[in-house]
Structures are given as C-alpha cells and as structure tokens.
Amino acid sequence: xxxxxxxxxxxxxxxxxxxxxxxxxxxxxxxxxxxxxxxxxxxxxxxxxxxxxxxxxxxxxxxxxxxxxxxxxxxxxxxxxxxxxxxxxxxxxxxxxxxxxxxxxxxxxxxxxxxxxxxxxxxxxxxxxxxxxxxxxxxxxxxxxxxxxxxxxxxxxxxxxxxxxxxxxxxxxxxxxxxxxxxxxxxxxxxxxxxxxxxxxxxxxxxxxxxxxxxxxxxxxxxxxxxxxxxxxxxxxxxxxxxxxxxxxxxxxxxxxxxxxxxxxxxxxxxxxxxxxxxxxxxxxxxxxxxxxxxxxxxxxxxxxxxxxxxxxxxxxxxxxxxxxxxxxxxxxxxxxxxxxxxxxxxxxxxxxxxxxxxxxxxxxxxxxxxxxxxxxxxxxxxxxxxxxxxxxxxxxxxxxxxxxxxxxxxxxxxxxxxxxxxxxxxxxxxx
Amino acid sequence: xxxxxxxxxxxxxxxxxxxxxxxxxxxxxxxxxxxxxxxxxxxxxxxxxxxxxxxxxxxxxxxxxxxxxxxxxxxxxxxxxxxxxxxxxxxxxxxxxxxxxxxxxxxxxxxxxxxxxxxxxxxxxxxxxxxxxxxxxxxxxxxxxxxxxxxxxxxxxxxxxxxxxxxxxxxxxxxxxxxxxxxxxxxxxxxxxxxxxxxxxxxxxxxxxxxxxxxxxxxxxxxxxxxxxxxxxxxxxxxxxxxxxxxxxxxxxxxxxxxxxxxxxxxxxxxxxxxxxxxxxxxxxxxxxxxxxxxxxxxxxxxxxxxxxxxxxxxxxxxxxxxxxxxxxxxxxxxxxxxxxxxxxxxxxxxxxxxxxxxxxxxxxxxxxxxxxxxxxxxxxxxxxxxxxxxxxxxxxxxxxxxxxxxxxxxxxxxxxxxxxxxxxxxxxxxxxxxxxxxxxxxxxxxxxxx
Numbered sequence: 101x102x103x104x105x106x107x108x109x110x111x112x113x114x115x116x117x118x119x120x121x122x123x124x125x126x127x128x129x130x131x132x133x134x135x136x137x138x139x140x141x142x143x144x145x146x147x148x149x150x151x152x153x154x155x156x157x158x159x160x161x162x163x164x165x166x167x168x169x170x171x172x173x174x175x176x177x178x179x180x181x182x183x184x185x186x187x188x189x190x191x192x193x194x195x196x197x198x199x200x201x202x203x204x205x206x207x208x209x210x211x212x213x214x215x216x217x218x219x220x221x222x223x224x225x226x227x228x229x230x231x232x233x234x235x236x237x238x239x240x241x242x243x244x245x246x247x248x249x250x251x252x253x254x255x256x257x258x259x260x261x262x263x264x265x266x267x268x269x270x271x272x273x274x275x276x277x278x279x280x281x282x283x284x285x286x287x288x289x290x291x292x293x294x295x296x297x298x299x300x301x302x303x304x305x306x307x308x309x310x311x312x313x314x315x316x317x318x319x320x321x322x323x324x325x326x327x328x329x330x331x332x333x334x335x336x337x338x339x340x341x342x343x344x345x346x347x348x349x350x351x352x353x354x355x356x357x358x359x360x361x362x363x364x365x366x367x368x369x370x371x372x373x374x375x376x377x378x379x380x381x382x383x384x385x386x387x388x389x390x391x392x393x394x395x396x397x398x399x400x401x402x403x404x405x406x407x408x409x410x411x412x413x414x415x416x417x418x419x420x421x422x423x424x425x426x427x428x429x430x431x432x433x434x435x436x437x438x439x440x441x442x443x444x445x446x447x448x449x450x451x452x453x454x455x456x457x458x459x460x461x462x463x464x465x466x467x468x469x470x471x472x473x474x475x476x477x478x479x480x481x482x483x484x485x486x487x488x489x490x491x492x493x494x495x496x497x498x499x500x501x502x503x504x505x506x507x508x509x510x511x512x513x514x515x516x517x518x519x520x521x522x523x524x525x526x527x528x529x530x531x532x
Numbered sequence: 533x534x535x536x537x538x539x540x541x542x543x544x545x546x547x548x549x550x551x552x553x554x555x556x557x558x559x560x561x562x563x564x565x566x567x568x569x570x571x572x573x574x575x576x577x578x579x580x581x582x583x584x585x586x587x588x589x590x591x592x593x594x595x596x597x598x599x600x601x602x603x604x605x606x607x608x609x610x611x612x613x614x615x616x617x618x619x620x621x622x623x624x625x626x627x628x629x630x631x632x633x634x635x636x637x638x639x640x641x642x643x644x645x646x647x648x649x650x651x652x653x654x655x656x657x658x659x660x661x662x663x664x665x666x667x668x669x670x671x672x673x674x675x676x677x678x679x680x681x682x683x684x685x686x687x688x689x690x691x692x693x694x695x696x697x698x699x700x701x702x703x704x705x706x707x708x709x710x711x712x713x714x715x716x717x718x719x720x721x722x723x724x725x726x727x728x729x730x731x732x733x734x735x736x737x738x739x740x741x742x743x744x745x746x747x748x749x750x751x752x753x754x755x756x757x758x759x760x761x762x763x764x765x766x767x768x769x770x771x772x773x774x775x776x777x778x779x780x781x782x783x784x785x786x787x788x789x790x791x792x793x794x795x796x797x798x799x800x801x802x803x804x805x806x807x808x809x810x811x812x813x814x815x816x817x818x819x820x821x822x823x824x825x826x827x828x829x830x831x832x833x834x835x836x837x838x839x840x841x842x843x844x845x846x847x848x849x850x851x852x853x854x855x856x857x858x859x860x861x862x863x864x865x866x867x868x869x870x871x872x873x874x875x876x877x878x879x880x881x882x883x884x885x886x887x888x889x890x891x892x893x894x895x896x897x898x899x900x901x902x903x904x905x906x907x908x909x910x911x912x913x914x915x916x917x918x919x920x921x922x923x924x925x926x927x928x929x930x931x932x933x934x935x936x937x938x939x940x941x942x943x944x945x946x947x948x949x950x951x952x953x954x955x956x957x958x959x960x961x962x963x964x965x966x967x968x969x970x971x972x973x974x975x976x977x978x979x980x981x982x983x
Contacts, residue, residue, distance in 0.1 A: 142912060239841065242871060250797045357685060388621065388630065395618075399674070402675065402678045427681060427684055460625075460627070461625040464646075468645050471645075471919065472917045473916050
C-alpha cells in the first residue's frame with residue numbers, strides 16, 4: 101500500500117526541483133582558478149576557500165600545529181591585534197570562519213557588496229600576514245587545550261580516538277589533528293609560522309564564490325587576496341594501510357548510554373561503482389527514516405534514537421562507517437542487529453523497489469542542497485576537490501538513475517565484508 | 533462552525549481580518565476555522581519549506597506527564613486512518629523530500645523540504661495527521677524506548693546537559709520552563725498512548741496551528757491549497773488564550789554545585805530571570821539583546837572578553853546570551869570557563885566586577901554602533917536562507933508575536949539608546965532572581981558560600 105501510493109505520485113509528475121545554478125569557471129589574471137555563481141538579488145557574497153593538506157601536513161612531533169595556526173589567523177596581523185582585527189571585521193559586518201580538517205583547511209567568508217574591497221583587504225591580512233604574536237599564541241593555545249581536555253571525557257570523542265588508533269596504523273589519520281595536550285603545549289611560534297607556510301599554498305587552493313559579484317571582479321579580488329602566499333607546500337602523506345579485525349572492542353567509560361562506531365573498507369570517490377555504493381549505503385543506513393538500520397534498530401525495536409551509516413572517501417583512505425548510541429543494557433542487541441543486517445545485505449542484496457525508492461529520494465533531495473549562497477559555495481569547492489566537472493551538477497542525477505539492480509547487488513556482494521565489520525564501543529555495555 | 537475569532541483576536545491582532553496582508557515578500561491570512569497562514573516568497577530555486585506549527589509545547593503539559601508534547605511529536609509519524617506507520621516520511625522521501633519535526637517549551641513544529649510542485653501532497657498529509665492520528669499500543673511502547681534513548685543521548689550522557697536541567701529547575705520556581713522538554717525520566721517511563729491522544733485531541737486543531745510555506749510559491753496558490761486541505765477541519769472551541777502558571781517574585785538567589793567525573797573542564801554559569809519579547813512591546817527585549825552582545829557576544833571585543841581574557845588572563849572563555857523569543861519569562865545567562873589555576877570563585881568575582889564596571893561606565897558608543905551595524909547587515913544575510921526565515925516567522929507567531937513584530941525587531945534594536953541598555957542591566961541583573969552554578973569534576977566545590 102505505502103509503496104503503491106508513493107510510486108503513483110512519482111509517475112504522475114516528474115520532479116520539478118532542479119539544481120539550476122549557472123556555474124562559471126573563472127581564472128584570475130595571476131592564474132588562480134575559481135568557480136562562480138552570480139546571484140545579484142541579495143547584496144552580499146559568500147566566498148569559500150579550501151587548501152588541500154590540512155592536519156595531514158603537521159610535521160613529525162608537531163601534531164596540532166596546523167589547527168592552532170588556523171585558530172590564530174584572526175588573532176592579529178601587522179599593526180592590528182586580535183581585538184582591533186575583530187573591530188574592523190565587525191564594522192564591515194563581514195564574517196570569516198577558519199576551519200581545520202584532517203585533509204584540508206577552509207576559510208568561509210561572507211561580506212556585503214558595499215564593503216567588498218575593505219572586507220577582502222582585511223581577510224588578506226589575516227591570510228598572508230598574520231602576526232602570531234606571543235600573547236595571542238598563548239591565549240588560543242589555552243582555548244585549544246580546553247577543547248582537548250573536554251574531549252577526554254566525551255564518549256563520542258573517546259570512541260573516535262580508539263577507532264582511529266585501531267584502524268589507521270601509523271598514518272596521520274590515526275591521531276587527532278587537534279593534537280594532544282602534550283603536543284599542543286610544546287608547539288613554538290616557529291612551529292606555527294612553519295605550519296602557515298605549509299598549509300596555505302597556491303598550488304593546493306580551491307575557490308568558489310556565490311553572490312553579488314561578477315567574474316571580472318572576482319578574478320581581480322582573488323589576485324589581491326592571495327598573492328604573496330607560498331607557491332607550493334610539502335609533500336602529502338601516502339595512502340593509509342587500514343586494519344579491520346572484525347572484532348568488537350570496548351573502551352570502559354562510566355556513562356549510561358554506550359556509543360559505538362563501526363566500519364569496514366569503503367570505496368574511492370572516482371570508482372565507477374561509486375554511485376551504486378552510494379545508493380547501497382542509502383538503503384542500508386542513509387539519511388531519512390526509511391533505511392534498513394533505522395527501521396530494524398529504531399522503528400521496530402526502539403534500541404536507539406539515532407543510527408546511520410556513511411561512505412567516507414578521504415584523501416588517503418576509504419571507509420564505510422556507521423554509528424549508533426544505545427543504553428548500556430541494550431547495546432549488545434543493537435550491535436547484533438547491525439551485524440545481521442550487514443550480512444543479510446551482503447548475501448541477499450536489495451530489491452528493485454528499494455533501489456527505485458532510494459534513487460527517487462537521492463535525486464529529489466540533491467537540488468534541495470543548493471539552498472543558500474553559502475551552501476552552494478561549499479558544494480562547488482567540494483566538487484573541485486573531488487575533481488568533478490562543472491557539468492556534474494546536471495549529470496549527477498542521471499548517473500544515479502543509471503545504476504541497475506544487477507550492478508548494485510554485484511557491488512553489495514563485492515564491497516560488503518561482514519567479517520571485517522569492526523566495532524569500537526565506549527561505555528559499560530552489558531554482554532560485550 | 534463555531535465562533536473562534538475572539539480568542540484569536542486577542543492574541544493575534546494582525547490576523548483579525550482574513551484579507552491578504554502583505555509586507556515585502558511575506559503574506560499572511562487566516563482561514564475561517566482560525567488557522568493562520570504565512571507565505572514567504574523566494575523564487576531563486578524551485579524548492580520550498582512547508583511547516584505546520586502548533587501553539588503548544590512542553591510548558592503546556594499536564595502535571596506529571598513531562599515529555600508528552602515531545603513524545604506526541606514522535607508519534608505523529610505513526611499512522612492515520614489512511615496511512616500506515618512510517619508512511620508519512622516514506623512518502624516525503626519517495627517524492628525526493630526530507631522531513632522532520634521539533635518540540636520546544638512553547639511550540640511543536642513539523643516540516644518538509646521538497647520540490648515546490650509537491651505542496652498539494654504535503655498539505656494533504658499534514659491535514660490528515662492533524663485530525664486522524666492512529667497508532668497501536670505496541671508502536672507506542674517501542675517509540676517510548678526511542679525517546680528514552682534520546683534522553684540518554686541528549687541528557688544522561690552529557691554532564692553539562694544534566695546540570696543545565698538542574699539549573700533550569702532552580703531558575704523557575706513555578707513556571708513549567710523548569711521542567712525539561714524531553715521530560716523527567718521517571719515520568720517518561722510512564723507515558724501512555726492515552727496520555728498522547730488526550731494531549732493531541734486537546735491541542736491539535738486548525739485554530740491552534742500556523743502554516744508557514746516558504747520558497748517558490750505564490751500566496752494565492754497556497755491559499756487555495758490550504759483551503760482545500762485544512763478549510764473543512766473543525767476548530768476546537770475550547771482552546772482559550774495560553775495562560776500558564778507564572779513566576780512569583782524571586783526573592784532569594786540560588787547557588788548550585790554540581791560535580792561529575794565526566795567533567796574535565798570546570799566552568800561556572802549565572803542566569804537571571806529576564807523578560808521576553810511581547811507583541812507591540814519589544815524594546816526591553818531589544819535592549820537585553822544588545823546588552824548580551826555588548827557584555828559577552830564576540831570572543832575578542834565584548835566587555836567580558838576584554839576584562840577577563842585580554843586585560844587579565846582570568847578566563848579562557850566568556851559569554852553572555854539572551855533570547856527573547858519565548859512566550860513567558862526567559863533567562864539572561866553568563867558562562868565563564870576559568871584559565872588553568874584560576875578558581876571558580878575568582879572567575880565569578882571577576883565577572884561580577886566586570887558587570888558592575890560596565891553598568892557604571894555605560895556602553896562604549898563605538899562598540900554599540902558596531903553591534904548595531906551587524907544587526908543591520910543581518911537583515912540582508914537573513915534573506916539568503918528560506919528555511920531560516922520560515923523558522924523565524926513560525927516561532928514568532930507561535931509565541932504570540934505578529935509578522936509586524938518580526939519585521940519591527942531589527943528597527944527596534946537599532947533604535948535602542950545607551951540609557952535603555954543600562955536601565956535593563958540594572959533591573960534584570962538582580963541577584964535575588966539569579967542562579968549561580970559551579971560545575972566541576974572532583975569533590976564538592978566551594979560554591980554555595982560565595983557572596
């Protein structure tokens with residue numbers, strides 16, 4: 101009954117929402133490439149910059165240097181201290197966000213058309229000539245250490261750490277890019293200056309802009325903004341060698357609800373089967389209320405509030421990851437259901453109905469992501485980092501729809517490895 | 533159809549007439565059965581956000597049934613006469629959309645993000661579950677386990693959240709804001725299907741609901757579809773104005789100490805009972821909003837950051853926060869995370885000294901101008917997200933504000949004077965109506981004695 105209604109509606113009218121963004125490929129006079137969507141109806145611009153490398157570029161023994169450096173970019177430049185910088189930024193009603201990840205660092209800026217030049221000039225100072233003065237270093241170091249201390253007793257963070265240490269061997273992914281209390285305490289100003297030279301380099305920058313700006317203006321703006329950064333940075337790490345022992349490891353921690361991470365090998369973003377794997381994951385544990393894991397663990401048994409799974413194609417490793425939280429007395433049941441579902445999907449595959457339903461959802465939800473200038477800017481930078489063409493926005497749903505039942509079930513049997521599914525549990529789970 | 537205009541007229545002045553009232557790209561009207569409709573046009577993409585807000589939240593629950601408003605929100609995704617359990621979300625997904633819901637102390641809201649040509653279907657399903665909810669006892673029991681796990685995740689596994697519950701309970705002597713939205717565990721464990729349905733029949737009716745549609749739509753189409761699906765639903769004549777038990781004068785400051793081995797970073801909080809935004813009278817709330825920004829908004833330039841993090845190294849983090857978007861009295865809250873080797877009592881004393889100094893000096897005119905500049909710009913930035921705008925109007929109308937109040941909010945903030953800010957600081961930051969909490973990992977801290 102429920103599928104009948106749903107499918108009839110789809111048949112009656114095709115989905116009208118489309119990701120109708122007109123992407124221009126822009127190159128600045130100095131050769132910096134960017135993607136642009138002009139949207140002149142609201143007088144502001146969202147600018148997204150990403151530099152590949154991120155925490156992976158931390159030098160030996162300097163874990164956390166990139167993260168601390170990024171936290172200091174807004175804390176003073178030239179003759180401005182942190183407070184003068186913040187006052188200048190707020191007077192312009194601009195905002196800059198500086199973020200670190202394992203694979204990249206990002207800068208998300210938002211500024212009014214009327215303050216374009218001043219807003220970019222200020223951001224240039226933060227990016228190109230941060231002062232890293234000692235007072236600021238100490239202040240931000242204490243803030244980072246406060247975060248690290250808090251994460252020591254957060255069950256989700258404990259699970260992530262235990263999991264990474266177990267899976268990633270001696271790759272940088274095995275430790276957190278925030279560093280440890282010891283490594284962060286030992287970082288010197290020279291370490292931070294070096295991290296700045298390493299992380300923000302022109303050969304690894306990806307740019308997108310969405311809003312009230314033209315291609316010509318953007319090109320000039322990028323030259324003004326970025327010229328002066330180093331041309332190239334140090335080598336990136338190689339691929340991680342992953343270990344999945346298929347066991348369930350418990351990290352004892354006194355808390356009422358256990359949290360679990362689980363994973364097995366994933367798939368590269370450019371694999372011809374990636375779309376099939378993506379749909380497979382949607383059916384298994386993707387977003388929405390209709391996945392197999394959500395149905396079996398939550399809707400039928402009430403064992404959790406939230407469960408989900410994700411394909412995680414990182415720059416140097418591919419994983420298929422899931423997470424679930426369940427009371428200490430029920431986690432063993434939740435894990436047992438997850439293992440059963442994993443094995444069942446590997447051997448039996450999906451039904452044609454499930455495949456069609458997942459396609460309809462994924463192709464319909466895709467254009468809904470393009471719902472603000474800032475969101476579009478983030479999507480465009482992500483596409484560039486994944487080496488996707490501008491046309492991907494239009495072809496993506498066709499490629500999703502091209503996945504056949506034979507293909508997805510072949511991928512299910514090839515990719516899914518129930519004996520490799522490895523659990524890392526934090527809490528006091530009974531019976532594990 | 534019963535006459536329902538009078539209670540609505542009291543609460544929603546703007547909706548006294550059913551003529552289309554339009555300001556900028558926002559249009560409002562009211563159906564004959566009392567259901568309010570807000571349409572926000574944004575034609576940049578072909579999507580929309582569809583929301584149904586009910587003017588009922590956790591603070592409206594009967595005594596002993598804490599968590600029932602939120603539990604009902606979950607159960608609204610079970611079946612109706614025509615739909616099976618789970619079919620609502622499955623249908624949204626099968627039409628390429630996403631859906632969810634949320635519950636606060638003051639309102640419960642359901643929404644879908646979906647292609648604009650699916651509005652007819654969404655409204656049909658929302659109208660259906662407004663009046664035709666069905667569920668089995670087994671579904672109720674399983675879903676109760678789910679909300680208990682939700683409580684585990686949000687509260688029991690977070691010592692900060694556990695403390696926050698205690699602090700709210702201490703802040704409100706009489707008002708239900710002192711009871712957590714998710715519910716006290718022992719009461720959640722006893723919630724039944726009958727409790728949920730009785731709450732549903734009392735509060736879920738068109739004259740207690742607001743439809744907000746934002747995106748690629750035109751008001752006349754929304755009106756037609758709203759009439760088609762909701763127009764024939766009967767209002768509940770027994771729903772009167774929302775009068776909930778209010779706070780008595782608070783005459784004694786409360787001091788809490790909380791420790792939990794899972795706390796690895798000690799901190800202190802101070803909250804004060806504070807007035808909320810009222811329809812047609814938002815100046816006090818606007819002044820409090822500016823006060824919170826001046827004292828503890830920006831991590832580099834706020835007054836507390838200057839005094840505690842830059843002039844001295846007393847703290848690694850300070851903040852002041854206030855939101856007036858509630859139906860009844862809200863809170864004005866400070867948080868201070870002390871630097872290593874600084875005692876919580878020292879951090880508290882430094883914070884109090886700074887607040888007193890601020891009141892004595894008055895706001896720095898440059899600081900105030902800068903913050904107002906940000907509010908001015910926020911109106912431009914806010915245009916970028918339709919779902920954010922839908923949320924803003926839905927929440928405001930659910931707590932008795934009008935579209936006009938929403939649109940007057942930023943102009944009111946911009947009009948506030950330095951004197952008004954100092955005046956609200958003096959009247960609201962009154963220790964007799966405050967709660968101070970020390971949160972630590974180890975043994976019982978020294979809180980409770982500090983003056």
